[in-house]
Amino acid sequence: MxxxxxxxxxxxxxEIFVQQMRD
Structure with missing residues (x-):
């Protein structure tokens, strides 16, 4: 569960972490 x-x-x-790192 x-x-x-x-x-x-x-x-x-x-996903958010990767996007922030790329930024």
Whole structure:
């Protein structure tokens, strides 16, 4: 149960993190 939510949250933040680093 938590695994799915955890993966989605990590993926969501990972995208923002990568975009901020590129900026």
């Amino acid at each position: 938590t695994s799915l939510w955890y993966q989605q949250t990590i993926h969501f933040y990972a």
